[in-house]
Amino acid sequence: MLQVFALRSAGDSSEDATAYVSLEPCNHYGRTPPCTEALIRAKVKRVVVGMVDPNPIVASKGVERLRESGIDVTVGVEEELCKNLNEAYIHRMLTGKPFTMLRYSLSVNGRILSQLGEGSTQSGGYYSQLLQEYDAVILSSTSFTEKSSFPTSQEPKANQPMKIIVHRNPNLLMQIPTVPPEAASQVIIFTAGDTALNTELAQQGIETVVFDQISLNTILDYCGCQGFCNVLLDIQGDCDDLLELIEDSLEQGLLQKVMMEVFPLWDGSEGSSFLALKNLKRSFRLKKLKSTKVKDSVLIEGYFC
């Protein structure tokens, strides 16, 4: 799809040029006309394809179409890098579910913190960038306090993710941060019961969906229907409402990746808690653990095996 826009920008200069694409161009009508046809019409001479599209309705048909029309096609250049770049799309194509990453902040002694690192929510900060990269972010209604700000990417012209606020336990207080009117359509509340807040939310233009049972599976199915490729399950502070959901997600293999911000703090405050999932009796290996220094903290990322 993006190739169609890129060729439009390039105009005449695409003639006899080489196009480098991280994913095989599609050969079917979707939201835009096929990318293959756009490349043929633009008279490009050669196309270098990072990886073949795992989508069964593409699967090498794009490459075939280009070759038939006389374009020189090279496939599988920097394939591993392209697979990383397209990991969410590949996962969705192969499983039908969005790629899901769990994120949280940890003190050096292993406690869950409500903080986000200095500058991380500002433009260029890791959290602001993350929000832009993900189609949706799942948050617990119990993690909001009166001071909580509405999570918004500060990147220039950022695509704002859909905020899915989970409220599983009707007995818990649901604190919703003040949502700017223009952002009301980016919020959806998943609740396990009618709450007194529903009318108020409706007045703000915020959609509420009532489910008997809210599991990550339910949420991912909803996200899949919306066409979302990736989802961020974000633990901030009081996450009691999400613990059972995380437990089930681990058991069912619904999480693909984990990211922790390790804070320069030994936390001994009474309010904070450990990520104790009491019903979980199994361990899960991770692979490709990677660390990055961001300001005063260390960011660790890894994939579930």
Add this chain to the structure above:
Amino acid sequence: MLQVFALRSAGDSSEDATAYVSLEPCNHYGRTPPCTEALIRAKVKRVVVGMVDPNPIVASKGVERLRESGIDVTVGVEEELCKNLNEAYIHRMLTGKPFTMLRYSLSVNGRILSQLGEGSTQSGGYYSQLLQEYDAVILSSTSFTEKSSFPTSQEPKANQPMKIIVHRNPNLLMQIPTVPPEAASQVIIFTAGDTALNTELAQQGIETVVFDQISLNTILDYCGCQGFCNVLLDIQGDCDDLLELIEDSLEQGLLQKVMMEVFPLWDGSEGSSFLALKNLKRSFRLKKLKSTKVKDSVLIEGYFC
């Protein structure tokens, strides 16, 4: 002291040479003759000194002595790096206590693990190198199992640290790993009460010291008397015996540094525990957080402020 040995190795080639030293040469008689006299006798032309010695009995007297004898002396080159290199010595000189680092292994969900990363105890592994760098390592008697091996640095010609095994609670089973006979003199047991094992330990040639109250302060005083500059407080697996000691150490500011090995594992096993220090109601900031990838794990280091 090391300068005396370096000059002995260099022999005649030190004449008119420049000597680079991370710490000011001493001007007093200790275990070796003064380094200043050795440099003067070796007829070096110039000495570049990383940092002045904070030891009050040296404190610039070494630099003065060299200058008086006509040697060109430059002071404060790469001073910050030299301060890092000499951090344990500086700490000991300024406080009278050994520099103390707390180490443990953490799962990505914040649980304390008994594992040490693949290859870390082998030659070149981070743990093997750590044992060589530290004068003593403090371990809990409860962390040993029948399978535990005796912690030994595998570096070529390594200086083995003194192993201080803490047994605070006489009601807990004291499991001592099999100590190789030649290493018996490197082990000392700190116990809060007479145990049935004492005779057995004595037969192995292992020293036992009985204290009413074992605190990190007691242990550090002992280490100070032994001339130790740095001590590693090492948490492996079941560390119940050390929790109160860690709590007190944090409260009293006896810990200078922390190192965690973050494992590629989401741990849900029933045996493992969190680093829950229930009586600690305060938090402690850390600075200079740094991360390194070691095999499959990530190593995080930081300093208490």
